[in-house]
Amino acid sequence: xxxxDKRRVHIEFPDDKVSIFIDRFGKDVTIRPAENGxxxxxxxxxxxxxxxxxxxxxGADVKITSPEDVVADYKNQIExxxxxx
Numbered sequence: 001x002x003x004x005d006k007r008r009v010h011i012e013f014p015d016d017k018v019s020i021f022i023d024r025f026g027k028d029v030t031i032r033p034a035e036n037g038x039x040x041x042x043x044x045x046x047x048x049x050x051x052x053x054x055x056x057x058x059g060a061d062v063k064i065t066s067p068e069d070v071v072a073d074y075k076n077q078i079e080x081x082x083x084x085x
Contacts, residue, residue: 007044009045011063014037021043047073
């Protein structure tokens with residue numbers, strides 16, 4: 001997703017959003033079951049504001065779960081946005 005250095009990022013989401021991840025990352029992406037009607041995926045992405053914006057746009061029930069530094073960067077980006085309002 002987007003250009004630049006890619007990182008392997010793990011994302012957890014509700015099962016009803018599986019098609020969104022297939023649309024974004026292709027039919028060959030491996031989606032695995034998690035608990036309580038959720039799934040997860042590990043994808044290589046360019047970690048950027050655009051990536052964070054895409055994740056944010058999917059709603060609060062979609063979570064970046066690792067790596068920890070990407071989770072921290074995502075939280076920091078959200079906090080910066082909140083300070084503007």
